[in-house]
Amino acid sequence: MTDGKVLLAYSGGLDTSCILVWLKDQGYEVLCYMADVGQEEDFEAAREKALKIGATKVFIEDLRREFVDELIYPAVQANCIYEGVYLLGTSLARPVIARRQIDIARQEGCAYVSHGCTGKGNDQVRFELAFYALQPDIKVIAPWRVREFYDRFQGRADLLAYASEKGIPVVQTTSKPWSTDENLFHISYEAGILEDPDVTPPVDMWKLTVAAEDAPNTPERITIAFEKGIPVKVTNKDDGSVVTGSLEIFMYLNTLARKHGIGRVDIVENRFIGIKSRGCYETPGGTILRVAHMDLEGLTVDREVRAHRDQHLTPAFSNILYNGLYYSPERSFVTSSITSSQVTVNGEVRLKLYKAHVSVEGRSSATEQLYDMEESSMDVQGGLSPQDSEGFIKVQAIRIKKWGESVIRNGGKF
Amino acid sequence: MTDGKVLLAYSGGLDTSCILVWLKDQGYEVLCYMADVGQEEDFEAAREKALKIGATKVFIEDLRREFVDELIYPAVQANCIYEGVYLLGTSLARPVIARRQIDIARQEGCAYVSHGCTGKGNDQVRFELAFYALQPDIKVIAPWRVREFYDRFQGRADLLAYASEKGIPVVQTTSKPWSTDENLFHISYEAGILEDPDVTPPVDMWKLTVAAEDAPNTPERITIAFEKGIPVKVTNKDDGSVVTGSLEIFMYLNTLARKHGIGRVDIVENRFIGIKSRGCYETPGGTILRVAHMDLEGLTVDREVRAHRDQHLTPAFSNILYNGLYYSPERSFVTSSITSSQVTVNGEVRLKLYKAHVSVEGRSSATEQLYDMEESSMDVQGGLSPQDSEGFIKVQAIRIKKWGESVIRNGGKF
């Protein structure tokens, strides 16, 4: 590792361009790294810009398939969600981005990595905990936490002045009044005008999905087939499309969901560092998959397996992801039981997409038989004798009667 | 208590009418009890029918307000949900129904209570565990679990024949190909053609809500004000309505949600007795309240309080309700912390209702200040120094670095 070399996570935007030049001015050799996790971005323009303003090398890496296979689908299998609403889109991309950054830093002999995250958010934590796990002796430069840097750049105007002084090309001289983070799973909007939690986001903020009002007036119906909790085929009966392949399925669901206005949420959440924060998110395809996967679990997963999983694996994995602890012993432990929970999640779910809403219209499984139509039937006895229910209730009642007697004895009321 | 007297939970329908007459034939004096929990029902017609076919007394009790105040709102406060989807509408009504039934049984000196629940469902358990808690020495007659009864009545035809023989008036000679349970919180549909989980429910099954396709093409916007997690006022800016009063608010939200097609779900769930079962539900007003309440908690509840509540109180109370253990020591224990969790849930949520979807457009609280716009801001330093984040991350990393070193030492891959 060379003390003078730093691998910067570069976006092409104003902030990381200024950081690039500032790092060079501090005496570092700066290499740039851009991860393609599905965000809309002109990667080649960014490459040229980086080289132009002084990067000695630029690495652009397509991580989309590993993002889907290693992060998104396990999160779907585990029904991950944060605080009941947020599908964790930003968190999910961080582990693949950080891993490749460390790989390249190692390969290029960089003793340092750097990023443009602010000092109050979750992402600094997510990136750095991943860096430290993957390369415990890595040195991290977080300019927004370096006094010299943040004292100098107190607002956008300071960055623009610096860009002008240093010959950094600037595309937009004004920025949107919010920040975003985008990948193929989602886009987030926060900060700026959104900091007032009672301000309704402007209609033109939402980028990925159409408004429900503008979505088609006719529903569209699809069938998603799962194997071991992972989507393996999507069939669109309306237009005859059949899609397979992990990334391809995800992209296709994104297209459908965007068209039908599916996946917008707006919440006040709690950041890892303990600050409440307002965030708006669009997670189109992920929202469809969540509905479908949970539904198929109803048909194919044992009640107690589901209860244990819901009680522990789902919230634990969700928090681990949110807090940036993907590379941690607890994540290895917690996810070690995903496979066991998903072994029976085989079958198909039929969905209707209409005006921001995903509804289930039916589900079936050719292989799993925990659902037994005859046993379930109210009209047929099935294997169960009514006397058995009698005994079941009587035994459940032993403890309850004892308690009822004691409440009554103590004059309590119910 | 008189051994010859039985208080029957009577619905006016074919099943419980036959049970009434059958009980009388067994030598019991039969009193009838009908709980008004908001279901659409001609109570007076049912009263006349019961008296006509042999009931010695009929009690019709309006339990709607206690249902809302004692069951529905605490469930809203706790965000109760079963298996991620079902809002527990049937379960929620059982405790108030059973409690009044035992009260009347005691007052009238009935040693027995009876009901028309089948021997394979949840409701037999819910009613009877409640009966046994409230009156541990009560005797329960569950005809659908009495061999003599269920051998005799093997299908609807047998019931119709009996009705004809005994002069029981029958309104409908054919029944719908599913069963329902209705109250002011919800309606359920199960059994019959729904037993095939891949059959899409017919469009004319849904009774409470319009189809999304038939809902208005214009959104409607309302504001719900909460105090300590309970809705205290709904304002409709579109038409100027302002509604207060616990039952009144709930009924008003029902009206709006029905109009906009809000609250339909279709799932395969796990019954208490371990059988998988397909159920369709409409929970109109309850669905709006869930969205609003969870959103306001984001703004006003501390992160760790929420996490502890989500991890324990919510699933525990939901299971207790589903399994019919409302009158139990564990319910008393589990709900003892609801108040503490809701003390800060004060404020307003602005919602948009449109085509089956409820979306949040903003939220505010005049009294709670856990959300701090300046602290949250990405542009302003607030109380937090960037160095503090540095230290926070470094301390979090101690454990993670140790682990990373050990994975690397052991040649593991990440």
Add this chain to the structure above:
Amino acid sequence: MTDGKVLLAYSGGLDTSCILVWLKDQGYEVLCYMADVGQEEDFEAAREKALKIGATKVFIEDLRREFVDELIYPAVQANCIYEGVYLLGTSLARPVIARRQIDIARQEGCAYVSHGCTGKGNDQVRFELAFYALQPDIKVIAPWRVREFYDRFQGRADLLAYASEKGIPVVQTTSKPWSTDENLFHISYEAGILEDPDVTPPVDMWKLTVAAEDAPNTPERITIAFEKGIPVKVTNKDDGSVVTGSLEIFMYLNTLARKHGIGRVDIVENRFIGIKSRGCYETPGGTILRVAHMDLEGLTVDREVRAHRDQHLTPAFSNILYNGLYYSPERSFVTSSITSSQVTVNGEVRLKLYKAHVSVEGRSSATEQLYDMEESSMDVQGGLSPQDSEGFIKVQAIRIKKWGESVIRNGGKF
């Protein structure tokens, strides 16, 4: 499967001998099965007795090693305990006993299995749920739940009379005033005079261990080595013994613990069927292993892995075992993460055994390095800068200060 053949779990005692004869009188061909799980028993005498009174075959199976390897050591790895005190000795033996019983029933073509468990205990549930999982169409005859049987045999006198009438040899005409269940992991005592929870067990009841007062006046010191959470070697420095082999280690620890009076407990516990019950237990070797294993986990397991495991795997697996659900989907799910939790549990624990007490005198690990003496040191800075702690505390305090302000604003007191 032949409808006339039943495989009876036979103990050689009065109860199961009467059951054997009674089953024969009901027209069954009776085969007998005895599992050797380490209990003190004259198996050959029992075999002769069974054949003499009419069994057509007798199977005596040594299950000790699979009991240790498949049940006891996984329970040690997971620190299983029921209600904070009971190490689950009876529950742990049931799965291996039931599995072999079903194997033999299948091999011998028996359509029935039978056992001598009472109708109020846990063991009937444990055996039968295992039978039904392993062979869902098996038919179970539980004579103590058959009216004809339990009406006839209302007490020991009835059994003795029947034995005399049928020529069943009886060794003891009086029985101990309590019941026991023994295997190589433990012995339990319950019922009889122990039913009064305030009666101190008589000193001569305890069979496996000496009283602390009678234990040696000199401590004995041993070292237990673990690999992946499983004991692989015990060294006794006092006498130079070195023991390896899973069963051999367990037997050796039993010998030591019995000599030092280790492993007695006396509790009131809650049975699966909801009845409270008083039980006394001796678990000699298991008690030593629990202390040693938990201690080594302190040195070698990551904090968060341990916390997640303690919060979910330990209580879940313990309850599953107690309730007889070893052969269940939830057990498969829950234990699927044991391996992941134990991968670092490698090292040695030094123990002192003295007068019913096990104390830890030191622990070490040649391979695991999560414990870092320098980092831990209060005298040396290690990798941690004091400023980092400052930042850690300041970030933790963000949320706490906000709460403190709000308590103060609302005039609350702390």
Add this chain to the structure above:
Amino acid sequence: MTDGKVLLAYSGGLDTSCILVWLKDQGYEVLCYMADVGQEEDFEAAREKALKIGATKVFIEDLRREFVDELIYPAVQANCIYEGVYLLGTSLARPVIARRQIDIARQEGCAYVSHGCTGKGNDQVRFELAFYALQPDIKVIAPWRVREFYDRFQGRADLLAYASEKGIPVVQTTSKPWSTDENLFHISYEAGILEDPDVTPPVDMWKLTVAAEDAPNTPERITIAFEKGIPVKVTNKDDGSVVTGSLEIFMYLNTLARKHGIGRVDIVENRFIGIKSRGCYETPGGTILRVAHMDLEGLTVDREVRAHRDQHLTPAFSNILYNGLYYSPERSFVTSSITSSQVTVNGEVRLKLYKAHVSVEGRSSATEQLYDMEESSMDVQGGLSPQDSEGFIKVQAIRIKKWGESVIRNGGKF
């Protein structure tokens, strides 16, 4: 608040004496605060020393009763324990100490508080989070995290040199090779020679309890009476003592436990900041109370209440205490259900104390009747019909059979 005034938590020892003088040299007016939480200390000597070396005021506060009533007994009610072994003695004292320190700081107009905790331990976190909750704008001076201070005082020699230079009286010129923290609940030993986790603590380290080998050769028997989970009377049948009063009971149990060598533990634990640390503890009276309280809960607490409490309240409250979050919204939430869990914990437990071991010899409750000797009896039918157990098992088996069929169908093995 005056910017020049600091309230220092003073112990009379070398560290805090040097801090006192150093703070004065920095220009502060220093007031000293000593909390009497039951540690053995010459408080008056410390007062004189503080005044002599420059404190302008000294506050010595007896907090022993509030420590027992507000912290220790609630922890006993909740069976608090950290990582299965440690009874949280240091953590438990911090909240009462910090609260009085803030009270006095406020009363005396001190804008600052200070303490002598190191920068790698738990106590800095516990004190400061409490300070910030109770007085969010308080300023904390932690000299061991101030570069100027810790660079100057790199070892005991530097402190001694400073003391000599500044005229600070020094009693001991050598210190013990470990650190301690003492209060009436416990004493801790850590650091120094204990940092090697395989070093057995020297026999003369243990201060509060005798070694088991030196404890009396005759057991002593006592009875502890609880009301709502709190000890209200201890009776010693051997010598006729009867003790009442919360502090008095605790002190008496301490005396007995010290005499019998009860309450020593030695563990490697995980600090809040993520470092593993070895600690030895003596918790004499607390160890007796834990055994007694848990035993009485077996007799008097409903199974499901206990299970819910064990699963959530116990670990949550224990972690909150360990991590110094006593004054936090989550602590208020979590402990809000203690009362509900303890309402039935009324009765007496009979214990035997002998050679480091506490054993239960019986328990009873005059008021609680969840334990029912007849119902529990294996000889008497009680309220339960054997057929009921049959039904209970059959219903439990529905799910299990379905699963067994599917395992068999898929060729799985059990």
